[in-house]
Amino acid sequence: MKTITMLLAAIAIGVLAAIGFAYSGLYDVSASSPHGGFVNWLLSTTSHASVERRASEIDVPNLDDEELALAGVNDFAGMCAGCHGAPGQEPEAMGQGLNPPAPDLAESAAHMTPAELFWVTKNGIKMTGMPAWGATHEDAALWSVVAFMTGLPELDADGYQRLLTSAEGFGHHGVEVDESGHDHGDAEVASGAHAHDQDDHQPAQSGDESTSESDSHDHSAHSHDDPAPNTNNEPQEDGHDDHVH
Numbered sequence: 001m002k003t004i005t006m007l008l009a010a011i012a013i014g015v016l017a018a019i020g021f022a023y024s025g026l027y028d029v030s031a032s033s034p035h036g037g038f039v040n041w042l043l044s045t046t047s048h049a050s051v052e053r054r055a056s057e058i059d060v061p062n063l064d065d066e067e068l069a070l071a072g073v074n075d076f077a078g079m080c081a082g083c084h085g086a087p088g089q090e091p092e093a094m095g096q097g098l099n100p101p102a103p104d105l106a107e108s109a110a111h112m113t114p115a116e117l118f119w120v121t122k123n124g125i126k127m128t129g130m131p132a133w134g135a136t137h138e139d140a141a142l143w144s145v146v147a148f149m150t151g152l153p154e155l156d157a158d159g160y161q162r163l164l165t166s167a168e169g170f171g172h173h174g175v176e177v178d179e180s181g182h183d184h185g186d187a188e189v190a191s192g193a194h195a196h197d198q199d200d201h202q203p204a205q206s207g208d209e210s211t212s213e214s215d216s217h218d219h220s221a222h223s224h225d226d227p228a229p230n231t232n233n234e235p236q237e238d239g240h241d242d243h244v245h
């Protein structure tokens with residue numbers, strides 16, 4: 001009985017000390033210094049285990065599709081490279097000030113499964129700069145970014161630039177990735193040009209069952225973007241692009 005009382009008292013003191021520490025202001029929350037050793041271990045272990053567990057329930061579609069990766073490279077350049085960098089390209093100022101830092105996704109893709117890459121891309125990671133892209137994007141659009149990321153470990157700076165050139169018109173960030181975000185009108189043209197482009201590509205690929213399936217995925221992602229300039233999606237995307245540039 002006495003042991004139990006002592007144990008409860010010790011727990012109560014521990015909880016009070018933790019609450020006291022939270023109110024004390026002693027912990028340095030600045031993003032200019034990294035988490036200390038134990039906190040770092042605790043957060044990264046919790047995060048990895050959480051991602052691994054949740055990703056194990058995801059069904060991965062066929063990602064071996066060139067059009068999917070082409071749509072993905074444009075979306076990656078528009079939505080991810082600013083923080084994570086890209087082959088031959090450092091992160092932008094915003095990405096350089098992040099703590100925890102946004103990792104080089106070529107390294108991440110080398111040790112994470114496609115399901116894990118998808119889960120993090122869709123859901124983000126709490127208390128870090130990693131946003132939940134699922135809040136504004138259909139799964140199909142995010143799978144195309146995952147399809148691109150699976151090729152990142154083998155992609156050098158030249159290969160990345162070549163891919164960007166051949167991907168013009170694919171993905172919802174497909175046209176004029178660098179400028180379009182600032183202007184609603186441009187964004188509309190981008191979506192239109194994209195849909196047209198895909199139609200052009202379809203006949204050549206129509207024999208392939210998996211290609212046409214992912215095409216329809218891609219279209220469904222876009223029909224989400226297309227209907228009206230003032231759907232929820234549009235202003236948010238503009239906001240995002242304004243941030244990046």
Ligand code: HEC
Pocket residue numbers: 047075076079080081082083084095098099100101102103105107108116117120121125128129130131133145
């Ligand atoms: C605003 C900055 C920012 C943007 C934009 C961003 N990320 Fe991240 N991302 C982060 C940060 C920070 C982390 C590290 C989180 C952590 O340490 O737990 C991260 C982590 C990740 C990881 C986990 C990597 C690993 O090794 O554990 C993946 C995958 C990822 N991001 C994919 C993406 C994709 C795909 C996009 C674009 C659709 C994107 N991110 C856009 C900041 C960003």
